[in-house]
Amino acid sequence: MSDNDRAPRRPWHDFAHTASVHVATALAEYERAQRAALARHPAAYTFELLAAATEPDAPLPSSIDAREGGLRMTIETQGDELWLRLELDGFAAIDEHAGRAGILISANRAIHYPLVFDGEGRALCILDNTPEVRAGTRALRIVFELV
Amino acid sequence: MTASGRVLVQKLAAHIVHLLDHGDGEVVVSPLRLRHTLIVTLAIREYSENLVAYPLMVLPSGPDAAAQRYLECVVDRRLQLARNLPRHKAHELFEAMCRRGAAPGWVDAVVGRESDAAANAGQTPTDLPAVAHRLGQIDAWITPGNPAKGTRERLGPLLLVAGGSRLGVPEELTIWQAITTGPLKLAKLHGRETHNALCSLMIKSMEVTNTHWAALARLGLWPVDWIDSISVNTAKHASAFMAAVRGLSAGLDDRLEHWQTAWSDHPVPGFKSAEVFWASSLGEAIRRGRQRPLELHDEQIADERDEEAQQLDELEFSDRLKLALEQGVIDAAEAWFLAKLQDGEAIADLVASGELEARRPGADPEEFAAELIRKLIAFAKRMED
Numbered sequence: 001m002s003d004n005d006r007a008p009r010r011p012w013h014d015f016a017h018t019a020s021v022h023v024a025t026a027l028a029e030y031e032r033a034q035r036a037a038l039a040r041h042p043a044a045y046t047f048e049l050l051a052a053a054t055e056p057d058a059p060l061p062s063s064i065d066a067r068e069g070g071l072r073m074t075i076e077t078q079g080d081e082l083w084l085r086l087e088l089d090g091f092a093a094i095d096e097h098a099g100r101a102g103i104l105i106s107a108n109r110a111i112h113y114p115l116v117f118d119g120e121g122r123a124l125c126i127l128d129n130t131p132e133v134r135a136g137t138r139a140l141r142i143v144f145e146l147v
Numbered sequence: 148m149t150a151s152g153r154v155l156v157q158k159l160a161a162h163i164v165h166l167l168d169h170g171d172g173e174v175v176v177s178p179l180r181l182r183h184t185l186i187v188t189l190a191i192r193e194y195s196e197n198l199v200a201y202p203l204m205v206l207p208s209g210p211d212a213a214a215q216r217y218l219e220c221v222v223d224r225r226l227q228l229a230r231n232l233p234r235h236k237a238h239e240l241f242e243a244m245c246r247r248g249a250a251p252g253w254v255d256a257v258v259g260r261e262s263d264a265a266a267n268a269g270q271t272p273t274d275l276p277a278v279a280h281r282l283g284q285i286d287a288w289i290t291p292g293n294p295a296k297g298t299r300e301r302l303g304p305l306l307l308v309a310g311g312s313r314l315g316v317p318e319e320l321t322i323w324q325a326i327t328t329g330p331l332k333l334a335k336l337h338g339r340e341t342h343n344a345l346c347s348l349m350i351k352s353m354e355v356t357n358t359h360w361a362a363l364a365r366l367g368l369w370p371v372d373w374i375d376s377i378s379v380n381t382a383k384h385a386s387a388f389m390a391a392v393r394g395l396s397a398g399l400d401d402r403l404e405h406w407q408t409a410w411s412d413h414p415v416p417g418f419k420s421a422e423v424f425w426a427s428s429l430g431e432a433i434r435r436g437r438q439r440p441l442e443l444h445d446e447q448i449a450d451e452r453d454e455e456a457q458q459l460d461e462l463e464f465s466d467r468l469k470l471a472l473e474q475g476v477i478d479a480a481e482a483w484f485l486a487k488l489q490d491g492e493a494i495a496d497l498v499a500s501g502e503l504e505a506r507r508p509g510a511d512p513e514e515f516a517a518e519l520i521r522k523l524i525a526f527a528k529r530m531e532d
Contacts, residue, residue: 009457012527015467017456019523020157021347022488023516027154028161030494030512081180099209101191116190119209126180 035114038103043141069093075137082129082137088121097121102144106136115142153449153524154517155198156357160349162188164342167326167333173249174333181327182218189214198357200364205372216371218323221360222353225319227293233260233302236352236454238316240325243348245307248330250274252310261303271310274330279314281328282307287317295319322352339491347458354449362386366433377429381417388413388424389433401434464489476526480506481519 046068070093074085084104088094101116104125110132115123127133166181168174188194190210195201201213226235242258252272272278289295295318299305305316320328336342362382363370366389373382391409396402403425410421418424425434459467465486472482483506487497494512497503507515 010455010527010531011467012523012530013453013456014459015464015471016520016523016527017347017350017453018459018464019485020154020350020520021161021343021458022485023520024154024157024161024350025164025343025346026488026492026494027158027513027516028165031158031162032165033493033495081177099190099211101187101210114184114187114191116187116211116214118211119207124183126177126183 035103036112038143041143043105043143046139046141071142073140077129080129082127082133084125084127084137086115086117086123086125086142088117094121097144100144102142105141105143106133107139107141108132108136110136111140152197152361153354154520155194156353156361156449157350157520159185159188159194159198160353161346163326163353164336164346164349167244167345168336168342170335172335174247174335176327176331176333178327178331182323185218185222186211186214189217200360200370203364203367203369205369217360220371220374221356222323223321224356224359225290225321226356227290227319228295228298231294231298233298234258234305235320236348236355237320237322237325238305240322240348240352241307241316241320241329243345244326244329244333245278245309247333247336247345248272248274248309249332249334250330253330256307256309258305258307258316260298261306269310271312272330274332275309275312275314277331278307278309278329282314282316285317285320285324285328287315289318293318322356325352343458351454351456355454358449367435368432373429373432381415381429384413384415385424385429385433388415406430461489471523471526477519477522480510481515481522484515484519 070089072087072089074087076083076085086104088097098117098119098121101114104111104113104115106112110130111125111127113125113127115125117123163181163185166184167176189199190213192210195210195213199210199213199217201207201210204213204216207213226237228235238258242256245253245256245258247253248256250272252270252275255269256272299318305318307314307316317324336345359374359379359382360370362379363373363377365386366382368377377385388406388409391413392401392405395405395408403422406421406425410424415424418427418430424430468477468482468485468489471477472479477485484497484503488494494503494516498512503510503512503515
């Protein structure tokens with residue numbers, strides 16, 4: 001028996017399935033557009049790193065630590081990837097944002113990365129280690145999905 | 148945002164296809180990043196509450212933890228052959244991913260039985276050794292009861308044929324393995340037709356592997372705790388039974404006599420009577436958990452025949468769309484919406500132009516689309532099942 005030896009065609013099921021492909025594709029695109037629009041919302045956190053640390057031509061340290069308000073950020077170089085580890089700092093920040101999904105956005109638009117803080121207030125972002133992304137780490141903000 | 152169950156699975160599948168086509172020129176699949184992106188997506192409230200069923204998690208430890216468990220139970224579930232077919236959806240998806248390999252030699256790759264998977268004289272892809280290595284990492288064990296054993300005796304082992312080379316392919320494969328075992332450097336999808344073909348296959352693959360999870364969540368159970376002990380068949384029968392009970396009890400009033408009344412028309416396999424089912428650990432858990440089951444209608448849980456659905460070409464789809472309108476299956480606004488999406492128009496544009504509002508005042512586009520699909524699936528089931 002081959003894959004072609006299948007049950008008789010059911011045209012209304014085929015129609016519903018084809019409609020599902022069109023609708024799912026469109027809904028997924030719409031969701032991405034909405035998340036992109038989220039970038040215009042007020043940021044919960046903003047980061048300004050020392051420019052020298054992420055200059056495209058400067059040797060990147062193996063890790064950079066930064067702390068801003070209720071958030072701590074560590075950037076590690078992992079081959080052709082940059083790993084940004086975020087950690088909510090303090091009970092108030094954890095209480096407000098743990099378990100929430102959001103987006104990490106850079107001022108230069110090279111980074112637009114969905115993230116989620118786990119129950120302990122940690123999040124990981126795996127980014128391309130490109131000059132644009134490295135420059136993007138100089139000015140970051142995080143916005144959360146609307147509750 | 149209120150899309151639920153099946154529409155969310157379909158949307159997730161469309162996201163995966165997008166992620167597997169992201170980038171300029173060549174696409175490089177990073178399994179780690181793909182997994183991470185899926186976890187983040189599933190942690191978004193809409194998915195977390197209506198697909199992952201996070202509110203049912205017994206010891207809630209965050210939407211991301213629930214998303215990980217969902218992936219482990221759904222996309223990491225080993226698929227088995229059904230209905231005497233020589234391949235299952237994960238094999239078909241693996242073949243589709245191999246054919247997208249960017250290196251020369253992948254485009255004609257075949258995953259098939261030894262009897263009809265002859266090696267050709269084409270070029271062997273340069274990254275075939277890496278694929279062979281990843282294939283070799285997959286446990287080739289066949290679960291007792293899997294018909295694959297008989298199929299192997301009858302039609303031979305399953306093989307990946309690429310150029311002049313042939314590699315053994317495990318009988319049991321997960322959707323995740325199907326996506327990440329083949330070549331990781333892919334050619335971009337060209338045109339809507341190839342995109343839609345992969346999206347169609349991804350939707351069917353995700354639907355088939357999500358069914359067990361959805362059937363358990365519909366019972367108000369945290370699926371992780373039951374997926375190894377309660378079969379999908381039992382879960383579906385239990386769902387039908389509980390729907391009948393709910394009809395009798397008009398809501399949340401759980402009483403044994405309602406279970407006894409519903410039993411004659413909707414018995415649950417493996418249990419002798421309503422009393423036995425009531426007193427069982429499953430019955431008890433359902434009674435405990437039914438305060439907050441995932442609200443899914445029958446048609447929102449795919450059945451095994453749904454994976455046989457075929458994609459209609461443009462003309463067939465347009466003809467069937469007209470017929471659906473004529474027969475009152477859908478209204479004029481819904482027919483217009485589907486025709487626009489078929490033409491590749493974006494929902495955001497239909498919203499921004501005010502066209503959707505003009506045709507369906509006050510409609511939330513996502514609810515509108517989700518309800519439309521629910522309606523079409525329900526109609527297809529009424530007509531053809």
